[in-house]
Amino acid sequence: MIYLDSAATTLQKPASVYRAAGRALRDLASPGRGGYPAAMEAAEEAYRCREAAAAMFDTEGPERVVFCMNATHALNIAVKSLLKPGGTALISGYAHNAVLRPLHALGAKILTADAPPFAPERMLESFAAQLRRGPQLAVADHVSNVFGCIQPVAEIAELCRQYGVPLVVDASQSAGCLPVLLRTWQAAFVAMPGHKGLYGPQGTGLLLCGEQPGGGEIRTLLEGGTGVASRERDMPAFLPERLEAGTHNMPGIAGLRAGLGFVNALGTERILGRERELTRLAVSLLGENPALELFAADEAAKQTGVLSFRVRGMDCAEAAERLAARGLALRAGLHCAPLAHRCAGTEETGTVRMSVSVFNREGHIRRLSAVLASL
Amino acid sequence: MTLRGGKRCSPPPAPAFSALPILWLLGEYPLLHACIGIRSLTYAQRAARVLESRGIRAQAARAPWTGSGCAWCVRVPAADGERAPALLREAGLRPERLVIEGEDGVLRERQL
Numbered sequence: 001m002i003y004l005d006s007a008a009t010t011l012q013k014p015a016s017v018y019r020a021a022g023r024a025l026r027d028l029a030s031p032g033r034g035g036y037p038a039a040m041e042a043a044e045e046a047y048r049c050r051e052a053a054a055a056m057f058d059t060e061g062p063e064r065v066v067f068c069m070n071a072t073h074a075l076n077i078a079v080k081s082l083l084k085p086g087g088t089a090l091i092s093g094y095a096h097n098a099v100l101r102p103l104h105a106l107g108a109k110i111l112t113a114d115a116p117p118f119a120p121e122r123m124l125e126s127f128a129a130q131l132r133r134g135p136q137l138a139v140a141d142h143v144s145n146v147f148g149c150i151q152p153v154a155e156i157a158e159l160c161r162q163y164g165v166p167l168v169v170d171a172s173q174s175a176g177c178l179p180v181l182l183r184t185w186q187a188a189f190v191a192m193p194g195h196k197g198l199y200g201p202q203g204t205g206l207l208l209c210g211e212q213p214g215g216g217e218i219r220t221l222l223e224g225g226t227g228v229a230s231r232e233r234d235m236p237a238f239l240p241e242r243l244e245a246g247t248h249n250m251p252g253i254a255g256l257r258a259g260l261g262f263v264n265a266l267g268t269e270r271i272l273g274r275e276r277e278l279t280r281l282a283v284s285l286l287g288e289n290p291a292l293e294l295f296a297a298d299e300a301a302k303q304t305g306v307l308s309f310r311v312r313g314m315d316c317a318e319a320a321e322r323l324a325a326r327g328l329a330l331r332a333g334l335h336c337a338p339l340a341h342r343c344a345g346t347e348e349t350g351t352v353r354m355s356v357s358v359f360n361r362e363g364h365i366r367r368l369s370a371v372l373a374s375l
Numbered sequence: 376m377t378l379r380g381g382k383r384c385s386p387p388p389a390p391a392f393s394a395l396p397i398l399w400l401l402g403e404y405p406l407l408h409a410c411i412g413i414r415s416l417t418y419a420q421r422a423a424r425v426l427e428s429r430g431i432r433a434q435a436a437r438a439p440w441t442g443s444g445c446a447w448c449v450r451v452p453a454a455d456g457e458r459a460p461a462l463l464r465e466a467g468l469r470p471e472r473l474v475i476e477g478e479d480g481v482l483r484e485r486q487l
């Protein structure tokens with residue numbers, strides 16, 4: 001199988017991740033519970049993962065790195081902590097359902113900053129216009145999971161500061177290939193999965209916690225055992241324990257730490273460069289096929305390793321099924337981001353999405369091109 | 376206060392050399408130690424790192440008391456027990472309790 005669905009999850013992991021997760025499964029007990037070596041080793045592993053994440057993502061300290069099940073879990077905490085039911089939130093037109101659905105569940109009034117794909121200047125103008133309408137929260141996706149278009153998050157963050165609107169950044173598609181800078185952006189939260197660009201196991205995610213508006217307390221999504229102050233009925237007031245109820249996923253966290261090490265060793269610039277090479281090759285090859293409609297940036301700098309396309313006269317789901325039958329793993333449909341398709345005019349059909357990782361090769365892209373030509 | 380499990384330690388015979396580094400390497404705490412109570416395991420781990428960076432051997436551990444349940448501490452050699460809390464405060468950490476093991480092996484609470 002040629003795997004081209006890394007925007008869903010990176011299937012192929014570095015060897016260090018498999019080793020770390022396996023060792024954790026064998027040797028690590030539950031951190032923050034017992035005081036014996038297997039538990040304290042687990043605690044040390046978890047802390048080192050927090051340290052690595054804090055260093056990589058410009059976070060004040062390891063305590064402000066919260067382990068989550070995935071980015072959706074992290075975004076739910078962030079959104080529900082900052083917005084009261086019925087409040088007004090501003091999102092980008094490329095927001096994932098991990099943002100849209102929690103807001104809908106809150107009964108929020110949703111303002112949308114719309115722009116065509118790969119038009120960061122227009123996205124910024126749209127954000128500015130919507131911020132003037134006084135939302136209580138802004139959520140910006142760093143990179144669209146459908147089109148790979150890079151949003152001007154630094155500039156959006158500056159606008160949010162000017163308007164005094166707390167910002168949540170969804171770094172699901174950018175963590176591991178673009179700089180993610182909690183303190184520089186002065187974001188209230190940054191959410192990311194561990195299992196995509198960070199090459200960690202599924203079942204992991206990170207919520208980076210910045211300064212909260214008015215020094216407010218972060219609202220909990222889950223309450224339970226924390227290994228701290230067991231007599232108290234309330235969850236601890238301090239991070240990270242406040243947001244980490246229950247037993248940690250230590251095989252996941254150990255694997256994530258190894259994944260962070262892998263990304264750190266390679267460097268995000270090199271990773272992005274590699275992904276862009278493959279994406280531009282795909283644009284070049286697939287662009288020669290008149291049966292395909294590509295959604296690609298005119299400049300490589302505006303796009304990551306995600307490329308959507310449609311096959312003229314064929315349902316996207318059918319195209320993906322035919323590709324799978326020929327050993328090519330791609331995703332089709334709306335990609336849990338219906339608004340993105342509204343922005344791009346693909347709402348009725350959805351798209352087929354190719355998304356690469358550093359483990360893909362030019363040969364994989366050529367094979368995709370050849371199979372598409374034969375459909 | 377007695378040690379966990381009700382055991383008391385007799386002071387060891389004076390070694391001909393310092394066994395402390397070997398004991399630490401083996402993961403054994405020195406027999407004479409101090410426990411500085413910290414609000415959570417994560418903060419105890421940070422405290423250990425702060426103290427290590429200031430030349431004090433330190434390790435996050437379960438505290439030898441129950442308190443509000445699941446108490447955590449940073450363990451240091453008893454000789455460093457008095458100065459370690461001040462170093463933690465300088466680093467923005469909040470020591471909550473100080474307990475030092477005496478020559479008779481009994482843990483005694485000290486005023487912070």
